Structures are given as C-alpha cells and as structure tokens.
Amino acid sequence: MPELQDRTQKEIRLFDTLSGGVKPLVPSHPGLVRMYTCGPTVYNFTHIGHLRPALVGDVLARHLERRGYRVLWVSNFTDIDDRIIARAAEQGVSATTFADRYIADYLHNLALLGIDRIERFARVTEHIPDILEMVSTLVERGYAYAVEGDVYFSVTAKRDYGKLSGRSLDDMQAGARIAVDPRKRHPMDFALWKAAKPQEPHWESPWGPGRPGWHIECSAMSLRYLGDGFDIHGGGGDLIFPHHENEIAQSEAFMGTEPFVHIWLHNAMVEVEGEKISKSQGNFVPLRDLVRQYTPGVLRQFVLSTHYRKPLQYSDAALRETQRAWNRLRSARQAWESVLGGVVPPGEPAPVQMETVDSVAADAAPTPVAAAAAGLEQAAAAADDAFRAALDDDLNTAGALGVLFDLVRRGNGAVAAAPAGALPRGLASALSVLRRCGDTLGLWEGAGVGPVVAAGDDPARSSALVELLLQVRADARAYRDFAMADRIRAALAAAGVQVEDTPQGTRWVWGGAPDAPAVAKL
RNA sequence: GGCGACGUAGCCAAGUGGUAAGGCAAGGGUCUGCAAAACCCUUAUGCGGCGGUUCGAAUCCGCCCGUCGCCUCCA
Numbered sequence: 001m002p003e004l005q006d007r008t009q010k011e012i013r014l015f016d017t018l019s020g021g022v023k024p025l026v027p028s029h030p031g032l033v034r035m036y037t038c039g040p041t042v043y044n045f046t047h048i049g050h051l052r053p054a055l056v057g058d059v060l061a062r063h064l065e066r067r068g069y070r071v072l073w074v075s076n077f078t079d080i081d082d083r084i085i086a087r088a089a090e091q092g093v094s095a096t097t098f099a100d101r102y103i104a105d106y107l108h109n110l111a112l113l114g115i116d117r118i119e120r121f122a123r124v125t126e127h128i129p130d131i132l133e134m135v136s137t138l139v140e141r142g143y144a145y146a147v148e149g150d151v152y153f154s155v156t157a158k159r160d161y162g163k164l165s166g167r168s169l170d171d172m173q174a175g176a177r178i179a180v181d182p183r184k185r186h187p188m189d190f191a192l193w194k195a196a197k198p199q200e201p202h203w204e205s206p207w208g209p210g211r212p213g214w215h216i217e218c219s220a221m222s223l224r225y226l227g228d229g230f231d232i233h234g235g236g237g238d239l240i241f242p243h244h245e246n247e248i249a250q251s252e253a254f255m256g257t258e259p260f261v262h263i264w265l266h267n268a269m270v271e272v273e274g275e276k277i278s279k280s281q282g283n284f285v286p287l288r289d290l291v292r293q294y295t296p297g298v299l300r301q302f303v304l305s306t307h308y309r310k311p312l313q314y315s316d317a318a319l320r321e322t323q324r325a326w327n328r329l330r331s332a333r334q335a336w337e338s339v340l341g342g343v344v345p346p347g348e349p350a351p352v353q354m355e356t357v358d359s360v361a362a363d364a365a366p367t368p369v370a371a372a373a374a375g376l377e378q379a380a381a382a383a384d385d386a387f388r389a390a391l392d393d394d395l396n397t398a399g400a401l402g403v404l405f406d407l408v409r410r411g412n413g414a415v416a417a418a419p420a421g422a423l424p425r426g427l428a429s430a431l432s433v434l435r436r437c438g439d440t441l442g443l444w445e446g447a448g449v450g451p452v453v454a455a456g457d458d459p460a461r462s463s464a465l466v467e468l469l470l471q472v473r474a475d476a477r478a479y480r481d482f483a484m485a486d487r488i489r490a491a492l493a494a495a496g497v498q499v500e501d502t503p504q505g506t507r508w509v510w511g512g513a514p515d516a517p518a519v520a521k522l
Numbered sequence: 523g524g525c526g527a528c529g530u531a532g533c534c535a536a537g538u539g540g541u542a543a544g545g546c547a548a549g550g551g552u553c554u555g556c557a558a559a560a561c562c563c564u565u566a567u568g569c570g571g572c573g574g575u576u577c578g579a580a581u582c583c584g585c586c587c588g589u590c591g592c593c594u595c596c597a
Contacts, residue, residue, distance in 0.1 A: 020526095040597070053597050083595070165592075171524050172593065214595085236597030237527085243596090268527075269591065276591070305535070305545080310528070311590060321534065321546050328545080331559060390536085399536050402544035409544090409561090416553090416561045482555055489557075500558050507559090 012067065012392045014232070015309060017240060017264040018164050018248075022394050025263065027231050033064050033071045036222040036261075038235035038243070039121065041078040041214075042102035043087055046109050047284035048303075048314055049270040049277040053235050054115050055300060055442075056267050056308045056395065060232075061117035062440045063391045074225045076122045076218060077103050080211055085200055095201050096125065109287040113296045114445035122221040124212060128203045130220040131212045134254055135192045135205075143253040147183045149195025149208040155188045158249045164264065165241035190246055192216045215246040219254070228255050234265040238276070267308040277314065285314065294319060295510065296446035298326045304397040304441055323511075325405075327498075329438065330447050330509065332408040336431040338504050339415055340423065376414045376426030383407040384433045387440075397441065404437055420503070450496065450510020466497055470506055473499075 011024040027033050037057045040050055054075075061071045079099035088098035103123075110116070124131075135151055138144040143157045155161045155169060162168055172188055180187040191213035196202030202209040222230065235244065244264065251260040269276040277284045290299060302322040306312045383403050390399040407430055414424035438444050449459045469488055476484040489499045498511040 038597070041595080043595095047597090050597050081595085165525070167525055167593075234597095238592070238596055240526090241592060242594090267597075269597080271590075274590075276596085307536080310535095313534085318534070318546095324547095325534090325545050327559090335559080396536075398534095399543080402536055405544050412560055413562090477555085480555075486556070493558095498558075501554075501556095502559075 012064070013394055014263050014265055015394050016262075017244075017266050018259075020166075023263065025231065027069070028229055028262070031068070031070060033069045033232065034226040034230035035061070035071060035073045035232040035234065036218070036226055036230065037073070037075045037118075037233070038218060038239055039075040039077050040102075040106060041081055041083070042099045042106065043081070043083045044102060044284075045286040045288060046102070046106045047277055047286055048290065048299075049236070049284065050106070051109075051113070051287060051299070052267045052270055052303055052308065052312065054110060054118075055113070055303050056265070057234055058115040058117055059304065059391070059397060059441060060265075060395055062442070063388075063395070065117075066436075066440055067388075067392075071117060072226065073118050074120045074122060074222065075118045076221055077106075077124070078214065078217060079103065079123050080125050080201065081214060089199070099125075105288060109291060112291050112446070113300060114442045120225060122225065124217040124221075127217065127221050127224065128212070130224050131193075131216055132203075132205055134216060134220045134223075134250070137254055138192065138250060141253065141256075143250070144192055145185065146193075146207045149210055150183070150191055151193035151207055151213075152184055152189040153192050153246065153250055153253075154185055155190075155249065156186050158253055161188075161249050162245065164245045164248055167241070190215065190242065192250065215243055216250060218243070219247050219251040219260075222261075223251060223255070228257065229259055230261055232263045232265055233261040234267070237266040237268055240264075240266060268311045270303075270312045270314050272314050274313075290319075291451060293451055294323060295326070295449075295451050297330070297443045298323050298451075300442045300445060301326050301329075301401070305401060307398050308395060326443065327511070329404060329408060329434070329443060331500075332412055333431065333434055333438070333444075334507065334509065335415065335502070336411060336427055336434070338502070338507065340428060340431060376410055376424060377429050378426075379407065379410045380426055380429035380433045383430075384437065387433075387437045391440070400437070400441065404434060407434060448510075466492065466508060470499070470508060474506065 011026070013022045013024050015022050025033070035057065037053050039054075040046065057073060057075075061073055064071050077099070080095055084095050084099055088095045091098065103121075107121075110118075135144065138153065139146060139151065142154075144151050144153050146152075162172070169186070169188055193205060193207060193210050193216075194213050195207070196209045196211060200211070202211055222233065233244070233247075248260050252258045271277065272285070294302075298319070302319055303312065305322060305325075383406065387400050387403045390396040390403060393399075411424075411427060411430040411434070414427060414430075418424040435444075469492060473485045473488040476482075476488070492499050492508070493511075496511050498509050500507045
C-alpha cells in the first residue's frame with residue numbers, strides 16, 4: 001500500500017516568511033524541534049491578539065509531539081523598554097514590579113487556556129550579560145558603533161538587510177516618517193544599547209550605564225537557549241518589520257553564518273471592527289474578561305477556526321457562535337462516553353485498527369458515497385488520518401476542525417441508528433479519535449469546569465449544588481410535577497448550567513457565562 | 523507613495539488544475555411530558571469584476587475594484 005506510506009510519512013510543511021512559500025520542516029537535530037516565539041512587551045494586560053501566536057505555537061507543539069518529535073519551545077518577556085519605564089515612574093513603582101504584574105496576568109491566562117508547552121520564559125532583565133556580549137561582538141566586527149553611550153547597528157554593514165520584509169533601504173528611506181537622528185550613520189540604523197537618562201533603570205556597560213534596545217534581547221536569548229540555526233521562529237505579522245528584520249541582521253552578523261532560523265512563522269492579526277487590536281489603539285479585549293465568559297476550549301476553538309495566516313475578526317457574536325459549535329463537539333464526546341459506559345477508560349485512547357486504515361486511506365479523498373458505505377470504524381481511522389494531514393499542511397486548523405465535525409455527525413448518526421442498548425460498531429474508535437484530536441487542538445481545556453469555575457470559583461462546591469438541584473428535579477419529574485422541574489431547569493440555565501434529559505438519564509454541563517438579568521428575573 | 527496579505531452561501535470558514543468540506547443561523551420532519559441534544563431533508567450551475575491559458579479554473583496569468591496589515595510602539 002504505497003499510497004498509505006506516502007501519506008503517513010508526508011512531512012510537516014509550514015509557510016516561511018523569508019522564502020515566501022510553504023516549505024518542509026526539517027529539524028537540524030533529528031527528532032528535536034527548536035522553537036522560539038516572541039512574547040509580549042509587558043506594559044498592559046494580555047489581550048486576545050496575544051493569544052494567537054501562543055496558540056499557534058501550542059498547537060504546533062502538540063501536533064509535533066504527536067508526530068513523535070521532542071519540542072524545545074522558548075518564549076520571552078520584554079520587561080524593559082521606554083513605555084514600561086515611563087508608566088512605572090508614573091505609578092511610583094520599579095520597572096520590575098510594574099512588569100511583574102503583567103507577566104503574572106499573561107502566565108495566568110496561558111495556564112487557563114492550557115498553553116503549557118513553553119519550556120522557558122526568558123526575561124530581558126535577567127539576560128543583560130548575554131546581550132552585552134552580543135553587542136560587544138557586533139562592535140568588534142564592525143557591524144555596530146557607539147555614539148555618546150548609545151550603540152547602533154549599522155544596516156549598511158549587512159548587505160542583505162531587508163530580506164525578510166522584502167524591502168530595500170532606499171524604499172524605507174523614501175517612506176521614513178520619523179525625524180532622523182543625525183548621530184546615526186544611516187537613518188535606518190537601530191539601537192542595540194541605549195544610554196540611560198537620569199533616574200532610569202540601567203546596567204553598567206563598556207559604553208556607560210544604559211539598557212538594551214528593542215530587538216537585541218530576542219536574538220541574545222533565542223541563541224542562548226536554542227543555538228544557531230534553530231528551526232522555527234514565530235510571532236505576530238506586525239513584528240516582521242522592524243523587529244524580526246533586525247533580529248536576523250544582528251544575529252547573522254553575530255554568528256558569522258546563516259541562517260539564524262530555518263522557518264519564520266507569522267500569524268495574521270486579530271481585528272475588531274476591521275482594525276487591528278493593539279495596546280496603543282486601546283481597542284483591545286482583555287483576555288482576563290473573556291476567560292470569565294467562555295470556557296477555555298471555546299476560546300481556543302474560536303482562534304483556531306481561522307487559518308493562522310488570515311486575519312481573524314473578533315466580535316462577541318462570533319464568539320457566541322463558536323460557543324454553540326463547540327457545544328456540539330463537547331456534547332458528542334459526552335454522549336459517546338455515556339453510551340460506551342466503562343468500555344473505554346477515560347483518557348485512554350482505544351487503539352485504531354490499522355487494517356481499517358489501509359482500506360480507507362488509500363484514496364486521498366473518499367467520495368461521499370464510498371464514505372457512507374464504509375463503517376464508523378473506517379470513518380474514525382480516516383478522520384484520524386485526515387486530521388493529521390490537515391495539520392501537517394501548514395497547520396490547517398480550520399480544516400482539521402472540519403474533519404472532527406464530520407466525524408461527530410457520523411458517530412451521532414451511528415448512535416441514533418443503533419438499537420436500544422446496543423453498542424454501535426466503531427464508536428469506541430470514533431471516541432478515541434475525537435478525544436485525541438481534540439486534545440491536539442486543546443478543545444477540552446476547561447470543558448469539565450466551564451468559564452466561571454476556570455476563572456477561580458470553587459468547582460466542587462458549585463457542582464454539589466447543581467447535583468442537589470437535579471436530584472430535586474428528578475423527584476419532581478417522578479411525581480409528574482413538570483412545572484417545578486422546568487423551573488429548576490430554567491434557573492440552572494440562567495446560571496450557566498445546561499441540562500439535558502436523555503434515555504441514559506439527566507446530564508448537565510457548564511455552558512456559557514451566567515446570564516445575570518435572567519437570574520435576577522427568577 | 524513603497525512592500526505584503528486577503529476577497530468562497532444570510533454569517534463564519536476549508537479547499538492551489540478535475541467539477542464547491544464543515545460550522546452557525548433559517549425552514550420542514552422524527553424523537554421528547556415539554557425542552558434541549560441528536561438524526562433525516564432543504565439552503566452557492568457558484569467562488570469580488572473583466573479578459574486570458576487549458577479538454578477542464580475558486581484554484582494558473584494579466585488588468586481592475588474592494589478590505590486589511592507593515593513602512594512608527596505593537597502578537
């Protein structure tokens with residue numbers, strides 16, 4: 001079955017901004033993928049735009065792990081810059097104290113969302129020696145020069161400057177909108193080290209007291225932990241210029257070789273009402289508010305529903321739609337687990353029968369007719385394969401979600417068609433695939449506790465109260481007191497608990513956020 | 523002005539040469555104490571527009587229109 005072999009061993013392909021096309025991921029250390037993603041400059045609360053690069057990295061890491069790779073993922077906090085210094089001073093706290101507040105917010109949100117594969121968070125202020133060493137070397141090699149305590153990188157010294165963003169020095173000079181610092185040799189030269197002004201936090205350096213410029217920290221820290229020529233460097237598309245352009249220039253000048261990284265992975269922006277969300281625009285939606293309204297898995301699905309290289313339009317309506325769509329996946333999983341009872345232990349994926357893979361996977365795209373004729377067992381195996389193929393293909397998470405919905409429809413159909421008490425053939429496999437693929441996307445994050453609990457309520461106490469109310473309701477139904485039963489159901493719904501009566505009994509699950517007006521009306 | 527993305531149904535969104543996945547919403551039916559969930563059926567001769575290449579184009583090429591991003595702190 002050579003076709004199957006080809007599909008199984010097909011490489012993982014990602015879009016690389018530098019080469020402008022999709023290219024295969026070929027780790028320079030076999031079996032190990034070294035990845036760095038740019039984290040936030042911490043001077044404000046985390047917003048949904050920050051979520052995208054972190055989530056892209058997280059899903060990529062999970063998928064790579066499933067494909068048998070070891071992933072070494074490093075990210076950073078830029079915890080010293082003009083804004084941080086200015087705002088910390090306004091509030092009368094140290095830059096470190098100020099930054100810590102937003103670092104905590106970022107880490108808290110990542111934890112809630114299950115973005116847990118980042119092995120190390122590097123802080124700029126804890127890597128000053130690495131940065132100084134890099135700047136010194138660049139000066140020694142003639143790529144940088146010092147002026148009155150500042151050190152600038154000389155863009156004309158690096159012949160291929162501009163290769164990432166695809167622009168020439170002439171283009172950029174023509175469009176320059178900022179006043180040119182006359183001390184610079186070239187208007188596009190950028191600061192590697194900035195002399196400290198009075199009262200500013202600073203570190204000693206060969207050029208006098210100062211602090212790192214923006215850009216240099218990511219070069220110094222990524223090379224320190226990942227080494228030359230690591231595999232993937234990710235971040236938001238708004239970082240392509242100047243941040244990543246400058247990173248390449250200074251890193252390759254420092255290394256004396258290239259490439260600095262093999263694949264530059266950039267996600268498109270999250271927009272609100274047609275405009276990019278950004279801290280400076282003030283139109284951002286803090287993540288800490290969203291996690292109180294939506295289950296983490298819902299937020300993940302929302303971001304992953306659009307391919308990472310396309311702009312994502314944020315709106316509350318869109319999020320509510322995702323909530324409904326996510327309910328379908330969660331509900332199917334719960335229903336199948338209920339039907340199967342103890343057949344498949346929770347968390348233990350049933351092995352997919354490989355012989356069934358052969359018969360279905362030979363065709364890249366089974367026709368609807370053929371697929372309908374095939375059993376659920378085969379459909380599950382085909383879905384598993386198609387899901388992986390979608391992620392292999394430049395992390396097509398939207399296509400991968402489509403595969404899961406397809407599987408859900410087939411599985412639900414099998415359950416509906418099965419005689420009472422009978423186990424539909426292949427349902428265990430379908431459940432196993434649904435669980436595992438859902439794990440890769442992180443769709444089940446917070447599914448058991450819901451948004452409110454995830455945001456800090458006591459899950460055990462809340463659940464006990466729900467259970468109690470459902471027992472009272474069950475009694476009411478037994479006495480055919482449906483008015484009482486319906487009243488309890490409505491009250492729970494207003495509180496964010498969805499109740500469903502099934503042949504297997506009453507089920508409940510945390511739905512969306514509590515509807516305060518509805519609660520008040522009860 | 524320069525560089526780069528993107529434009530698929532009411533909405534969201536896959537699909538890079540072989541005849542339009544999936545989700546949400548809507549309508550009809552089955553099931554249910556009623557709901558919910560679930561299942562079945564219906565909803566793009568059509569992929570921003572106009573040309574071109576091809577046996578064949580949403581997919582390739584050209585021009586045009588529109589939206590967005592970057593060129594300045596930004597994920």
